[in-house]
Amino acid sequence: MLSRSVLVTGSNRGLGLELVKQISASSTPPEIIIAACRDREKATSLQAVAAKHQNMHIVEIDVSDEASYKTFFEDVEKIVSPKGLSLLINNAGVAPKSTRINMVKWKQMMDTFSVNTVAPLMLTKTLRALLTMAASQTQGNDLSVRRAAVINMSSILGSIADNDQGSIKCCHQIFEC
Template sequence: MRSILITGANRGIGLELVRKIVTEKNPQHVFAGCRNINKAEVLQQFAASNSTVRVLELDVTKDATVDAAVLQVSDIVGNEGLDVLINNAGIYNTEPLENTSRNMMQSYFNVNATGPLFITQKFLPLLRQGSISRSASSLGGHNSVLNLTSGYGSIEGNTSGGIYAYRASKAALNMITKSLSIDLRPDNIMAVALDPGWVQTDMGGSFASSTTEECVKRLLQVIESLCEKENGKIVSYKGNILPF
């Protein structure tokens, strides 16, 4: 990993990904995107003591912030491009059918599905350049788009119903990931949906089965082992492929 961009990096899994990648993987650049820089105090403090981290204002629903972030990243990475894009930003709720509204469905799709799609679209030229420069330098491997999904997005795995906005938006993200895996294959860029499991974050709650540190440790092991057979698939933090 020479250069990585992570969305939703101000807390939870995103923040822990930044920490672990910087301290254990020795990257050249880690771009940490967050919706409100002024509220990302912990991330800002970490970046202040780690010169490889650049904090970006990046709201996945606002094209102006995305366009500005693309320019910032491009100015820094130059011809080396971007190696890994981790679409981590997301929102969650457990509202029942009776409380599910049209606006809720639209807002969840905007963040959880179309957000990652258009982030990928905007950063695609840099990802392609990263793939070219990786090949030229004989580093091997694939550049990657990694979309953080959920077991709730599995249609086959849905045995309890409910959670309409979250389930549907993550199922849509899984389909987007599949299409990206096909469209980006000629560029030697993989697209994989990663399920982090139930994690102790603001979204997952304090009773979740794993801490963010445990989750991210296993996610990074999975990321480093990804190969063509996982391209376009849903892969859990345990490394197994989940059903669509």
């Protein structure tokens, strides 16, 4: 792994949990792995992975709760200082309960937009000082995960072209109701 420290949001299940498993099992894992989830007590699979790796820390955050960002920053800062955060993987996300156009609700879509679009931006903004700290530890101006990087992930449900699970297909197709 090229990064000294990695933080993965949405680590309690799915892609986030698998990312944490793969990163921690790497032949050259980062010095620090931070697995972020909403509720540490409910994240039993994540706890099992962390129990096997002394370099892994579980930190709680609900990305939809902006009030929790300050505490989250402080928790992460304690773990990564003085070298900063090398890699932030914004993986946490939600899908609306229904993707059928006649079933979807305004609040569901706003919550989905908030968690999947606004939260990664605001979380990156919150952690920017730690990312800058990591970047300043390495010579040069090149873009690299050796310095600091942010990766924003999405699932197939977020794709306009490749999503065949939702009701609104590509522009040339008719809405399914």
